[in-house]
Amino acid sequence: MTTRLPASGRWIEGWDPENEEFWESTGKKIARRNLVMSILSEHIGFSVWSLWSVLVLFMSPKIGLGFAPDEKFLLVVTPTLVGAVLRLPYSYAVTRFGGRNWTVFSSAVLLVPTSLALVFVQRPGTPLWVFLLIGAVTGVGGANFASSMTNITIFYPQRHQGWALGVNAGGGNLGVAVIQLLGLLVIATAGDTHPAYVIAAYLPLIVLVTLLAALKMDNVDAVRAEPGALREAAASRHTWWISILYIGTFGSFIGYGFAFGLVLQNEFGSTPLEAASVTFLGPLLGSLARPVGGRMADRWGGPRVTLWNFLGLALGAVVLLIASRVASFGLFVVGFTALFVLSGIGNGSAYKMIPAVFAQEAEKAITSGADAPPAFARARRVSGAVIGIAGAVGALGGVAINLAFRTAYQGADGSGEPAFLCFLAFYALCMLILLRVYLRRDRTERTDPRPARPRTSHVR
Structure with missing residues (x-):
C-alpha cells in the first residue's frame, strides 16, 4: 500500500515503517517528531500523576492539614489505582480516535486535577475525602502512558522498538523525578508551607504541551484496532506472563516513587526537606535507565536482561532489610536508588518482550503458509492491545507496594521490613516465570527472537 501523508485531519494512511526505503526517506523524520511530542505529553502526565507524592510532604498541622501517616499513604495509593484502571481504556482510545487526537485530549484534561488541587491544597481544615477525590482525578495523568506507548509502537519498525519505547517511557518517567525536584526547590526556598507553588508551575506547561500536540503530531490509520484485538490479546498466555513481570518492574518504579518520601519519614523520622533532598534521585536515574534497558533487550533479548534485573x-530488597535493621539512612538510600535504576532497566527490557513475542508468532504463522503482511499486521495490532493490558496490570503493582508500606507501618514495630520481605518474594516469583516460560533450554521455539521483519526486508 502506498503511504499517504497527512493533509486534512492529520491522518497518515498506509504507514509502513518496515519498508526501509520509506523509513529512511520519510518515516524516520515523522516518527521522531511524534516521539518528541509523545514524550512531552507523557512527561507532564507522569508529573501530575506523581503530584501527591510531593504534596503529602507539605501536609502538616502548620498549614492546617495534619493527616496521619496511613492517611497520607492512602492519598498516594488513590491516583496510582485510578491511573492503573484507566490505562486500558486509554490504550483503546488511541485505536479509536487516533494518537494525535487523543494526546491533545489527554493533555488538556490534566488541567482539571491540577486546578482542583491548587484551590484546596492550602485551605486549612479541608477533609481527607476531598483530597481523595482530587487524587482520583489526578490518576488520568498515569493513564497517558498506555495511550502514548500504544501510539509510538506503530510509528517504529521492529528493529527500533526497544529503543523507541524505552526513550518514550523513560522521558515520561522523568516526570516523577522532575516534580520531586520542584518540590525540593520550593521547600528549600519558600519553606514547607507553600505546596500551591508546585502545582501552579504546571498549569502553563499543560497548556503548552496540549497546543504542541495539536500542531505537531499525526494520526496513523495502522493504529486503528480491528474488532477482537483486545480479545486476542487477552487470550494469549504471554499477555499475562508479561503483565506479571511488568508488575515487578514498573510497579516497583512507580510504587517506590510515590512512597519513598513517606517511607523516609516513617523509617527515619526525616523532615520534609531531608526527604525531598533524596527522593528525586532514584526516579531520575531509573527514568534515564529505561532506554538503556530497551537497548540491552534489542541486543541480548528481553527475557535474559529482565532476569538479571530481577536478581538485582x-x-x-535484601539491602533495604539490612539497612532497616541497622538503622542506616545512607545504606537505605543507596538500596532504594539501586532499586529505581534496576526497575528502570527492567521496564525497558520487559516492554521489549511484547512486540518480540508476537513477531515470533507471526514468523511461525508465515512458516505455516500465512502471508507475511497480514501476519505482521496482526502482530502489531495485538502488541498494541497487550501494551495496554500490561501497562494497566503493571501499574497495579504500585498500588500493592503502597498498600504494603501502609500495612507495615501500621504494625506494632512500625517498620517496613514486612513490606521488603513481600517484595523479595515477588521478585523471586518473576525470576521463576522467566526461567520456566522464556529461558528454558529445552524449549522447541524461541519466544524472544531478534526483531522480526517481513520477508521483503533486506536488513539482517
Whole structure:
C-alpha cells in the first residue's frame, strides 16, 4: 500500500515503517517528531500523576492539614489505582480516535486535577475525602502512558522498538523525578508551607504541551484496532506472563516513587526537606535507565536482561532489610536508588518482550503458509492491545507496594521490613516465570527472537 501523508485531519494512511526505503526517506523524520511530542505529553502526565507524592510532604498541622501517616499513604495509593484502571481504556482510545487526537485530549484534561488541587491544597481544615477525590482525578495523568506507548509502537519498525519505547517511557518517567525536584526547590526556598507553588508551575506547561500536540503530531490509520484485538490479546498466555513481570518492574518504579518520601519519614523520622533532598534521585536515574534497558533487550533479548534485573531487585530488597535493621539512612538510600535504576532497566527490557513475542508468532504463522503482511499486521495490532493490558496490570503493582508500606507501618514495630520481605518474594516469583516460560533450554521455539521483519526486508 502506498503511504499517504497527512493533509486534512492529520491522518497518515498506509504507514509502513518496515519498508526501509520509506523509513529512511520519510518515516524516520515523522516518527521522531511524534516521539518528541509523545514524550512531552507523557512527561507532564507522569508529573501530575506523581503530584501527591510531593504534596503529602507539605501536609502538616502548620498549614492546617495534619493527616496521619496511613492517611497520607492512602492519598498516594488513590491516583496510582485510578491511573492503573484507566490505562486500558486509554490504550483503546488511541485505536479509536487516533494518537494525535487523543494526546491533545489527554493533555488538556490534566488541567482539571491540577486546578482542583491548587484551590484546596492550602485551605486549612479541608477533609481527607476531598483530597481523595482530587487524587482520583489526578490518576488520568498515569493513564497517558498506555495511550502514548500504544501510539509510538506503530510509528517504529521492529528493529527500533526497544529503543523507541524505552526513550518514550523513560522521558515520561522523568516526570516523577522532575516534580520531586520542584518540590525540593520550593521547600528549600519558600519553606514547607507553600505546596500551591508546585502545582501552579504546571498549569502553563499543560497548556503548552496540549497546543504542541495539536500542531505537531499525526494520526496513523495502522493504529486503528480491528474488532477482537483486545480479545486476542487477552487470550494469549504471554499477555499475562508479561503483565506479571511488568508488575515487578514498573510497579516497583512507580510504587517506590510515590512512597519513598513517606517511607523516609516513617523509617527515619526525616523532615520534609531531608526527604525531598533524596527522593528525586532514584526516579531520575531509573527514568534515564529505561532506554538503556530497551537497548540491552534489542541486543541480548528481553527475557535474559529482565532476569538479571530481577536478581538485582531481589538483592536490593535484601539491602533495604539490612539497612532497616541497622538503622542506616545512607545504606537505605543507596538500596532504594539501586532499586529505581534496576526497575528502570527492567521496564525497558520487559516492554521489549511484547512486540518480540508476537513477531515470533507471526514468523511461525508465515512458516505455516500465512502471508507475511497480514501476519505482521496482526502482530502489531495485538502488541498494541497487550501494551495496554500490561501497562494497566503493571501499574497495579504500585498500588500493592503502597498498600504494603501502609500495612507495615501500621504494625506494632512500625517498620517496613514486612513490606521488603513481600517484595523479595515477588521478585523471586518473576525470576521463576522467566526461567520456566522464556529461558528454558529445552524449549522447541524461541519466544524472544531478534526483531522480526517481513520477508521483503533486506536488513539482517
